[in-house]
Amino acid sequence: MNPKNRQWTLARRPQGMLQEEDFAYRETTIPEAALDEGQVLLQNLWLGFDATQREWLKDQEGYLPPVGVGEVVRASSVARVLRSTNPALPEGALVQGLYGWQDYALAHPGDALPPALLPPGVTPEMALAALGGTALTAYFGLVDVGGIAAGQTVVVSAAGGATGSMAVQIAKLRGARVIGIAGGAAKCAWVRGLGAEDCIDYRNEALAERLRTLCPDGIDIAFDNVGGAHLEAMIACIAPRGRVVLCGQIAGYDAQQPPPGPRNLMNLIYRRARMEGFLMLDYLHRTGEAFAELGPWMASGELRWEADVQEGFHRIPQTLLRLFRGENMGKQLLRIDRQEAQP
Ligand SMILES: NC(=O)c1ccc[n+]([C@@H]2O[C@H](COP(=O)([O-])OP(=O)(O)OC[C@H]3O[C@@H](n4cnc5c(N)ncnc54)[C@H](OP(=O)(O)O)[C@@H]3O)[C@@H](O)[C@H]2O)c1
Structure with a gap:
């Protein structure tokens, strides 16, 4: 049959x-x-x-x-x-x-x-988890949209998820100081293990206050997967000439009506900061460029998935x-x- x-x-x-x-x-x-x-x-x-x-x-x-x-x-x-x-x-x-x-x-x-x-040697898990959209999204969001440079402060929301965990590691490997935001103590501990200097448990900690403490000179790149209160808290802390990289808005995906936008966009003006969205699909023709940098990190185990x-x-x-x-x-x-x- x-x-x-x-x-x-x-x-x-x-x-x-x-x-x-x-x-x-x-x-x-x-x-x-x-x-x-x-x-x-x-x-x-x-x-x-x-x-x-x-x-x-x-x-x-x-x-x-x-x-x-x-x-x-x-x-x-x-x-x-x-x-x-x-x-x-x-x-x-x-x-x-x-x-x-x-x-x-x-x-x-x-x-x-x-x-x-x-490719030979690539398992289905590797293909979907590491070599799929996840790593490319994090890479081009940080490198192309964010213009990441060593020594900068990068904050990543949904840092324990697929895209976020890649962004944390890539930012760290590019020499940035990384702060994660994630839900729950266990996930935050895992994010610290990936190389984040600290991770804010947004479910149990005051997010805006903790960001101000952890980023006294401001956030150079806010890599935002969440939107809503997370985005607003990051905009409040944006450094002069900082970049808000709009990767996703998962906090609003279940909403019947789109939630109101951040109330503090004036801060982008005061800090001469920039906010820009992007789609990984637009970068598919540059996959080779990303893999040239990501491949050796994965092979050496420095970039984990x-x-x-x-x-x-x-x-x-x-x-x-x-x-x-x-x-x-x-x-x-x-x-x-x-x-x-x-x-
Ligand atoms: N621009 C692009 O081309 C592109 C490509 C791929 C993905 N994305 C975006 O990247 C983001 C992550 O996607 P993913 O597929 O990698 O999923 P993921 O991060 O593996 O999973 C989603 C995570 O989001 C967090 N989350 C869910 N609801 C939330 C809420 N209301 N407030 C705060 N955090 C919440 C959860 O972590 P916690 O336990 O920390 O809450 C969850 O584990 C999404 O916004 C997605 O749209 C964009």
Whole structure:
């Protein structure tokens, strides 16, 4: 009997905090039609979870079209090529792409985001956690947007997450003094272990006050993943000619209405500071430049990556919720287990 194609689809537009009921499980047949020239049939093995997935579920203009109700939820993954008509993507090869919450998918090198072969020796976890968007986002945010230089003070919010933990380490390796912001004592201890001079537990400490104490000469680069109160506290401490790098606004992703912006933008004027958003996707053509610096740090163990691995197809929706509950340390991944019971 042919295996089924298990899928998680978007059941309804999420309102407020994501819930497991926002997603629906279904089984379909695997796409078995004759493959077009160059096309491949893929079997997903690993899924990556990104805060930006919450934004894709909204009915709004973004940098990618919204996921429609009833459609398979878009997600990054590593998949194995099961059938191929393409010598460049041979059967058995591992590829990375946006193949979503399902077992099987079709892909073609002419797709808007073509399947990317994993280089020899690169495991799925490495590909999704370290070499995926996470490290590139942190790298280009700090280097290109932030203009990082040795000796500067860098503050990173959501410092214990996938992107933040990379930003902490890259800033430190570039010679900066780094302060993290994260939720909970255990996560803060982990962030200090990554090289941050200190880490503020925003759930239990007065964030604005602690930032002022830890950054007496101001923040040269505020690498903000959170927005809201975190952003406002960082703007309050920005150094003369400082840069606020807008990477993400996760505190607002579940909000029904966008929260009001920071109330202290005048401080950017007083300090002649700059605030700039960026998208990692715009830097894909410069991946080689980033890997030239990141690769040796990874090989030497100076740049570490941590993956928080969940198991099982039935756990997919609840695994996305972990990001918004702050339950993940490092990159949130899930290994698809073929033997498990169905939901
Ligand atoms: N601009 C780009 O191209 C780009 C690319 C990738 C990611 N991003 C952004 O980077 C940020 C991190 O994304 P990620 O995928 O790497 O996720 P992640 O950091 O691994 O996970 C999200 C973390 O955010 C923190 N968080 C969640 N809700 C929060 C809240 N209300 N207030 C404060 N902190 C909260 C949680 O940590 P705590 O336990 O510390 O609360 C959680 O672990 C997101 O804003 C994302 O949109 C941007």
